[in-house]
Amino acid sequence: MNAFDFDGADVPFLEGQSIGAALIDHGVVSWRVTRYLSRPRGIFCGIGVCFDCLLKVDGRPNVRACVTAARPGMEVRSQAGTGHG
């Protein structure tokens, strides 16, 4: 089965699944910590509108997990704050 790397762990996914869906199937519900109040966030709107589910993909921050298709071997990282620095 295809898998991507999430914070050092292998997360399997089905072809066509979004990163967010694969993470939820894997039991992960949050992957971002907010900038000011340090609250955990994961998927909320699920359709690319709310930007709550941001994470880093292959070094690029602020990628929406809910609308970004999972690809084999991609490096997915949870994101703190703005994701820069």
Added chain:
Amino acid sequence: MADRVYDVVIVGGGPAGMAAAAAAAQNRPHSVAVVDSAASPGGQYWRQPSTHPAAGHGRTTADPQFDGFVQAHRSNGVTYLLGHQAWTCSRVGNDFVVHAVTTGSGERPVTLRSRRLVLATGAFDRQIPFRGWDLPGVVAAGGAQALLKTSGTLIGRRVAVAGTGPFLLPVATGLAAAGATVVGVFEHAHLRAWTRHPLRAARVPEKTWEAAAYAALFLRHRIPYRTGHRLVAAVGEQRLQRITFSRSDGTKMRELAVDALAVGWGFTPLLELPRALGCALDYDAGGSRVCAVDENQQTSVAGVYAAGEISGVGGSRLAILEGTLAGIAATAGAGYSPELRRLRRRIDRHRAFAAAMHAAHPLPLVDHWSVDPDTVVCRCEEVTCAKLLDCVSAHDVRGSRAAKLTTRAGLGWCQGRVCGTAVDRLTGTGDDAAAQPATPSPIAFPPLLGSVASPDVSLPRNAETS
């Protein structure tokens, strides 16, 4: 710049957009293109399951109507630009230009030029804040359904569904059919309001059948449907663990263990593109800001049409009718043929039904919201309820625009799409905002700066024709 000029470009490939494309392309030799951010057509309503058969939930085609549109588009040469996120629109001479970027790996700018523009950008779940609504595990009702439809992903094993409106029904039955235990649907409305407008409902008989079908599914999956109930709080450490709910008058407070909650209060449209073009706005019967249209679905900007949820939230059947009318009007112009008259009559009937639905499922008044002073209202900028109310009382800030400048509510990534309804109501502008002229809106999606500045803005060489 774009070298080709289409006769009609349609933004949004959901029911309204697909219907518009089918109607416009029928009027050959018009050239028609559909732009959509998703990898496949259908929008949120006809969301396509992922290609992998193991994703389950078995359907390969969503609906014969969907298949019919796909066939019609293929035989009439409709160009599809899938995986293209439109981020703004502009006017160039008598034409319109849609600025998009490709989604997926690597963002590439793409522009499309057209004589006429049909905006069918759809809607998303309307939300009002409540205690704990930003805990992971609390998901928009439409998001829960989207995860299920595209990926076969369940948001949880023990799930509650809450808010108001008929959309909560398919969400609950969908989750139950996929194996979740749905501990209850907490519908804020009492639903007595339906009995006040029975005739309006009866004029759209398929809706009555739908309701009966859901009632049967609720029985089969043993889902408690609790009308006149309100969600009080989502509770948990780091993630949702339980919900508290009560009757809508606050009595009979109870608690239930859950690992997920799907919540929605009807829908509210994506209006960035019509606002960017200066289209006049209005409020629909449900109190959502929408794009104002005439009897041909034309907006206040000549040549720009709006169809589906963005011209009034009313569901997929209404969206298809409006899209068809917009597609005809954008190509043939619209006269008074018997066919068009019938189409407009059907649209009127469905709008009347939508109005009855909105009346039966109102948003609760602010005084009845389950919020604390420290409940986050703007999730992006983390602006609390107390901060917003303090602005109103101490600094006499009125309206979402003033609140945005004072508190940053609505200034974040989502540009106020999620908190807009709540901020409007908390800062007390409510209905008079419709009277204000539409201000040019921020962009519909934040592209990379490089995509905006790139001089190499051209049509894709291999735009897929399906």
